[in-house]
Amino acid sequence: MLDMEVLRVIWWVLLGVLFMGFAVTDGFDLGAAVLLPLVASDDTEKRIVLNTIGPVWEGNQVWIILGAGAIFAAWPYVYAVAFSRAYLPILLLLLTMGISRPVSFKYRSKLPNLFWRRCWDWVVFVGGFLPAILLGVLVGNILQGLPYYFDETLRIFYSESVISLFNPFAIWCGITSLVMLVMHGGMYLAIKTESPIRDRALIWSQISAFMLILFFAGGGVWVATTLVGYQVVGGIDPYGYSNPLHKQVVSMVGAWMRNYSLYPITVSVPILGFIGAFGALLSARFGSGRFAFICSSMSIMGVIGTVGVSMFPFILPSSTNLTSSLLVWDASSSQLTLLLMLVAVIIFLPIVILYTAWVYRVLRGKVNRETIEKDMQHTAY
Amino acid sequence: MLLTSDVVLLSRVQFGMTALYHFLFVPLTLGLSTLLGIMETVYFITNRPIWRTMTQYWGILFGINVAMGVATGITMEFQFGTNWAYYSHYVGDVFGAPLAIEGLMAFFLEGTFIGIFFFGWDRLSRGVHLVVTWMLALGSSFSALWILIANGWMQHPVGAHFNFHTMRMELYDFYSVIFNEVAQAKFVHTISAGYVCGSMFVLSLSAYFLLKGRNIEFAKRSMTVASAFGLASALCVVVLGDESGYLTGLNQKMKVAAIEGMWKTEVPPASLTVIGFPDQKAHVTKYTIKIPYLLGLIATRSLHEPVYGILDLVDEARTRIRSGMLAYDALTTLQINSLDKHAEDTLNANQENIGYGLLLKQYTDDVIHANVELIDKAAWDTVPNVFVLFWTFRAMVGCGFFFIALFTIAFYLAQRRHLLHNRWFLWIALFSLPLPWLAAEMGWVVAEYGRQPWVVDGLMPTFMGVSSVPVSDVWISLCGFVFFYTVLAIVEMVLMIKYIRLGPDTLFNPPNFSVHPHKDEVKCFNTP
Secondary structure (H helix, E strand, C coil), X not given: CCCHHHHHHHHHHHHHHHHHHHHHHHHHHHHHHHHHHHHCXXXXXXXXXXXXXXXXXXXXXXXXXXXXXXXXXXXXXXXXXXXXXXXXXXXXHHHHHHHHHHHHHHHHHHCXXXXXXXXXXXXXXXXXXXXXXXXXXXXXXXXXXXXXXXXXXXXXXXXXXXXXXXXXXXXXXXXXXXXXXXXXXXXXXXXXCCCCHHHHHHHHHHHHHHHHHHHHHHHHHHHHHCCEEEEEEECCCCCCCCCCCCCEEEEEECHHHHHHHHCHHHHHHHHHXXXXXXXXXXXXXXXXXXXXXXXXXXXXXXXXXXXXXXXXXXXXXXXXXXXXXXXXXXXXXXXXXXXXXXXXXXXXXXXXXXXXXHHHHHCCCCCCHHHHHCCCCCCXX | CCCCHHHHHHHHHHHHHHHHHHCCCHHHHHHHHHHHHHHHXXXXXXXXXXXXHHHHHHHHHHHHHHHHHHHHHHHHHHHHHHHCHHHHHHHHHHHHHHXXXXXHHHHHHHHHHHHHHHHCCCCCCHHHHHHHHHHHHHHHHHHHXXXXXXXXXXXXXXXXXXXXXXXXXXECCHHHHHCCHHHHHHXXXXXXXXXXXXXXXXXXXXHXXXXXXXXXXXHHHHHHHHHHHHHHHHHHHHHHHHHHHHHHHHHCHXXXXXXXXXXXXXXXXXXXXXXXXXXXXXXEEEEEEEECCHHHHHHHCCCCCCCCCHHHHHHHHHHHHHHHHHHHHHHHHHHHCCCCHHHHHHHHXXXXXXXXXXXXXXXXXXXXXXXXXXXXXXXXXXXXXXXXXXXXXXXXXXXXXXXXXXXXXXXXXXXXXXXXHCXXXXXXXXXXXXXXXXXXXXXXHHHHHCCCCEEECCCEEHHHHCCCCCHHHHHHHHHHHHHHHHHXXXXXXXXXXXXXXXXXXXXXXXXXXXXXXXXXXXXXXXXC
16 A cells, blocks of 8 residues: 555645646636637637637536545645635636536527627636636635634634735736636637637737746746745654644745755756747747647646645645645545545546547547538537 | 534525535436437437437537536535535545546546537547447436435445544545445436436427427427336336435434424334324424325334334434533543543544534533533434425425326327327426426435434534635625526526427428438528
């Protein structure tokens, strides 16, 4: 049986994999939704954009459903704290991405009424725009620590927060996330559509890639120079019971940079974020949609990986009661659950990736006016 | 710190409301996806285009429904974290796993193949598309399986024990969680209820077309499939419901007593109260009509085993609460000194009653020194709302028997090819449309409301599970859900009715069932 320390690290990595899986797949759905009013001028063009993501968004969205489920199973403390502390942002995420978005894709083209379609256009846009920002805002808050503490029964209480969830750094992260997903969505549209949509998408995508580089770098400077990070100073037992109240934590400016000086190899993760965005920018400029898409995927992995690596071993720090912070070492499920879940992932994830790849293969090729106008089965979005 | 009862109440209202709303779309997804598989299989075997039209038309309605199922399902998963944070912490080690596996095994299958089901008609060979459709059906069934394993654990928690170091339930036997008899019985009962729902949907709407004199061939074939599949499912749902009831009798005695409005333990075999008016305050059920021996036979499958009445079960609860207080005392000691061997032994000896001790938490923080009055109050809290359970259960069972009758007649008429000539039956079939939903919702009320005051039966009282969020937040989310769900319900109904009215004849016009069904079609409706 794998020991607790190894299992915890594996599940920390898997947590990252799930977020990356979500951002790389559903990320382009969100990005394309944001781009909808920007790249499509008439109704057919809008339907072209919607139909590029139409057959795949639902499978993609499963990444976040699985992500939430996996956090629940492997990191129950994190699930409980993050979702309840960020109650209203999560609600907003749910109402836009979870509830309105699936319906908007599906229902928009069901009636030929123009007003009906205009309304759904808005829902699609908001369903991409708000989640893209909110997810970044949440990450920004996690980097700063959430105001919460545990009592001795490990019930979670929420301290009055001095800074609101929508503070400058969180908004900075929100914009970073938005431009990242718009870049990615644009690259996807470039692969799946023809000009003029493709040309417009490529322009927006390049602007976004450029913005991403700026915002990601700016965020890095912010974290290194002014943002308060956290550091464990004692009481860690990687094999111990998952009780987050037995360790000592201090906070200091720049603590999130510590891992990079301790393990210089980890610098490669943020570098991947930059190189990916640069690559996407350049290859989009020279018209290679497919390679640009791969680059922007790399960039997304790098950016998300950077958050994880900077914070390790923290998953969710508490800003008001440092001891209550959740670490890789004290916030996990029991050994048996971690092991069983790992087995499930090893069995099912390759199968999932296999049939997902098959579906993308079947759906390869561009969506154009002809596809939309020849839709006889009333299935196109 | 005591939990404000407003947060508890509002969180419960919100969860109950969103769950019942979600389950308006789930059974149809379960049933219709399987029916689509059956219809497409016939198309594959016979190669007759009408069967393809059937798959496509019912598929469009399926799509309208499934979008809502997806949209409202994610709410359920997120709500455990947002509104039931302590629950999530307390049982996440056990309860989270089935949810995550559901995502891996079921949602990916469903979510990935649903796109290709709609968009793949011209891109895939007939055989491959058939496989896709069945994968879709399989995905929704898997999803039901894992969610009911999770729910089954809440009804009958097995394979886990309390760990005082982490203050939560931890898994020790996953096998027993998966093969939890309660979960398995609930799964087959729920999925066959979904099949009944899908069959009724097809049956009723086909009856509508026949009454209108439209799509005759289409509707007759649809009805034949629906009546056969519906009859088998309706029989299953009642038989498997009985199995579910039997297991409830073994594991959740209080729920059975409440369903039957049985206050005193009778000499076995107990009689079954068909009709009555339970009075929660007076502890009696008035104006009863009883069938002797029947309940004893159903609930225990023996002549000698007693079915315990509510009063006796409350007595038992009193004993368990006292044991739970000892466990709570030991736990408090262990929180100060985790090495106290004596306290650990006491905790282990009374472990299964710790939830009963926690029942006192809603009245006092000083659980250890609770007086007789409080214990009595807490013991009476273990009784769910008898009147509601009594009648919702009877409504559900009534519907179940009605479905058997209806589908038997439909099956008979379809075999005899008499469907068209019995307009009275077509009208009945049409107006029976809402009943499977009614039965399914009632079923969930019995299962979940009947489990109160527990969120995990006997382990964790519902009020303990909530997040300590401000009550204003819960008001905001509740209002948000009410608003969004109302708007979406209207939109969904408008679309459903629109597409039902359009019918396959208008949608796939002209109905050309020659060799190439879609090549000559004229676009008539979906104009940009």
